[in-house]
Amino acid sequence: MKKKKFSTFLTIVTAMALLAGCSNGSDNPQQGASSNPTQNNKQTEEVTQEAPTKISIMTRLHTAEVPSDKLEKLIEEKTNTELDIQWVPDSTYNDKVNAAFATGALPMVFNGELNTFRSAIRDDQFWEIGKYLKDFAHLSNLNENVLRNMQVDGKVYTLYAERPLARSGFIFRKDWAEKLGLDAPTNFEELYDMLYQFTYNDPDGNNKNDTIGLTDRSDMIYGAFKTVSSWHGTPNYWGEKDGQLLPEFMFPQYIETMKFFKKLHQEGIINQDFPVTSKEDQRNLMITGKAGAYIGTMPDAVGLQTELQKVNAEATLDVFNRIEGPEGFKIWMATQGGAGFLFPKSAIKTEEELLKILTFYDQLMSPEVANLITWGVEGEHYTLVDGRTKANEDQKMLDRELKPYSGAIAIGGLSTIPGLYQAKWEDPLKQKAEELVMDNVDFLIDNPVAPLESLTFNEVGARLQQMINDATFHFILGEIDEAGFQAVVDKWLADGGQKIIDEYTEAYNASN
Amino acid sequence: MTYDKSWGSKIFDSVNIILLSIIGLVTLIPFVYVFAGSFTTVAELAEKQFVIIPTQFTFEAYRYIFSTNTVSRAMGVSVGVTLAGTLFSLILTILMAYGLSKRDLVGRRLIMFLVIFTMLFNGGLIPSFIIVKELGLIDTYAALIIPSALSAFNLIIMRNFFQNLPEGLEESAKIDGAGSWNILLRIVIPLSMPVIATISLFYAVGYWNTYFQAVMYINDVTKWPIQVILRQIVILASALTGDTSDFGGDYVAPPEQGIKMAVIVIATVPILVVYPFLQKHFTKGAMLGSIKG
């Protein structure tokens, strides 16, 4: 009896040990790459072929496919590097970065948000790369203004990838507009008129009162609100007034915007449930032909039109961006420089290594490599037509082989890499959308607090902002009036808002 | 088995069946909607919000998902992890639950308290990450199993079942000279198939749903289990990624509605079919024969 019990026990313990044992034997590429970065980099001058630089990168994965390493290998060849890329699904990216940070397991390069890492940067955890940039042929082309917005205490620690600055505009049913004899709206009267007619004048001609003008969703920033707000002339998050920096909701233009939405809601011109509508459902309203207009990212129009035409082959969309408000043309600029590629000192031990990594990034900005990483291999992922690229139609292949790299590894962009190809768009809608996105650059309003820091904001900013967002919805739905809104603003001030104003104003005056 | 043939009993039965049918319908319909939707064309989905039987049957969504081996491989990983993990967890749980079910075990109360304490207090993500890293489990399949091997909840349930077994069984076995291991293996386990089946199901579902641990502990994308891939697809389908210009240089088109539904079907159907197989263990009076015999 005793023997049997003991042997069973032994078997179980051995099984456990085996399980734990087999796991130790498997590859740990991550540990290998980041713990011995210096080994292969020691070169002697006599060796003509330098050993490839090992670089580990952690970045977000925003495709649904596991990235193939085809492009990775090509880049390695061209830049004489050995890349170890850690892809992290976007939703858990922050957790993973923090865990890596806390355990000293950060890779050599990773994409991080400045707000999160500011204090770590101040604590000398990262390399200041700003001073080296001018020594590199391509890196020196990076835009000074953008880099300045990314400074921490006057120094630059990050590389950035160019993002379009302002992509929002007005997307609407062209066929409906034509039927009703309307042109693209150029000011608020025409905008309101079009939306009204889309709702009440039976634009789809089926004699039923089943359409609405605008479809919106609960997101106040990427939904319609912020865009319409800038058209009204509201500052971009913060604006200057009487020598102070004040938040946008303390400006009369913000109130005007709220009133505009309130009117749309009361008159049934906007989907009644927009405060609880998701982006999917918002798009659905356009796709199923219930709504006539969508205010958001203009390039989205292409996807919308594709899906719309599957339901209604005759429907067409159009885009427009110049809606003139009381203060002329204005559009909010996406914060360029909220995040960038950081270089932790825990993974990069010497300046020598850092320079090698910067060399790699410099090469990424050379036209040849930049085109490779942005567009792929000519003939496979794209073809050149009149000097512009026409992407391969196989979306899935692009998602797998190209998109992860072009979206999350590349740096710089069209304005900083001369020689970088531009896309040739066959679809006139896409062409127009992209052109208008460029046109938006003419009347951008930027966010003055982007390069500044307010400690109180870091602590309670998000919570306070939620209060204001809630109040905005309440106002639009008619649950509170202007006095009620003002009461919330007063509470915002009392609960820490005033401090934030003071801190930002001080920092702003100091840097100017 | 003689059944009650009285009127009251018949009415009871009828009402019961009607109510259960309604409940069954209410729970089934949303899933049928998703299941049908995965086989419907985009056009039809957009037109009619609610499709139960598609007029145009299509495999497009599934073809899209399986066109690369990403999903198949991830499924393989999930199946492997689920099978190995469930077995491993079962062994640990049965052993510990049995030991703790003996009322005369010294220190029993203390140990139970310590176990329950862990259900309430958690050191957090980073310390767990550190432990897993120090054990060398990063980037291994074992990282998906060992750190989540024992569920205190499952342990407590199983212990409770063992505790409720009639004492007479073990007494008579002890008199015949059987030791604890023998009793456990020969008597207790065969009699506890209902709870073992139940706990296996709980563990299997837990392992099948592994997401967070996979993303945190595994860097090699080829080792990702199915939930990671599927969640990416669903998030992309909600079309949110096109907006925030902090990343995503080029527009990534969202997969269509039908694909999102196919994803749900793929993620849940495998584990769904497990329960009916386990149901055969839920037979009544399993215990009776052994007491009488």
Next chain:
Amino acid sequence: MSQPSTSTATLKSNSDLMKRILKNTALYFMILPGLLYFFIFKYLPMFGLVIAFQDYKPYKGFFNSEWVGFAHFERLFSESDFLMILSNTLILFLMNIVIYFPVPIILALMLNEVRLQLFKRFIQTVVYIPHFMSWVIIVSISFVMLSTDRGIINELFVAMGWEKVNFLMNSDWFRPMYIVQIIWREAGWGTIIYLAAITAVDPQLYEAARMDGAGRFRQIWHITLPAIRSVIVILLLLKIGDVLELGFEHIFLLLNAMNREVGEIFDTYVYTAGLKQGQFSYSAAIGFFKSLVGLVLIMIANWLAKRFGEEGIY
């Protein structure tokens, strides 16, 4: 039961203790792997709890971050919305216990009474499908159904001549919607444990009860329920430990500007106030507070259960 406090008596009780321990060595071996697991993966990481008392920065680590004592707790309690959050959480918890908790039990009893095996198995399988649907799906389907813009439910109301109800944007409907969604998703899954327990009931007891003239309800009350009583108690106790722990994802998806005053719970508060701005310590402090309350309540509930003659969970 009182022992004479002489040295011989203590010696004797000590050697009794040793005997009892030695008698059960096999059992100790059995629980050893599990104990190891809990020690390594649950207790070792508990040092992480200290960040609730620090100003934790990941790069400084656990030992070098500044200590702030109870500052975070003070901040939590002085938060103007603290009472609102606490009461929301407690109310939702009570609804969970009072309304949701009995449902799986009743459902299990109903299923148990079915004679037709095929029907029973079919319903059993079907009823636990919702558990596998993620909250994202469930909430989005609910929204589509409850919307005032072409939502099915409201269309039905209109067809019956009633007025439309604004379920989604009216804070009065938040709590009912929450509990109905929970019931729909979890009730079926919850029956599994109870059904497993019911298998231990001797079918002959029912016959005997019938002979004594007991109707169906009495049979259930006197035979089936007592058989699963201990399971009910255990699950209830465990649920009480979860007092401040409500499903984050579920509520987060339901929350909006209109229902925040009834829907904001600790987890969603932590998300905005803590995690979004990288405030680990504050989040940890709130978690600590929740755990503490849960612990105290479980201890009280366990003691109460024992007073009522039940075996507690420890």
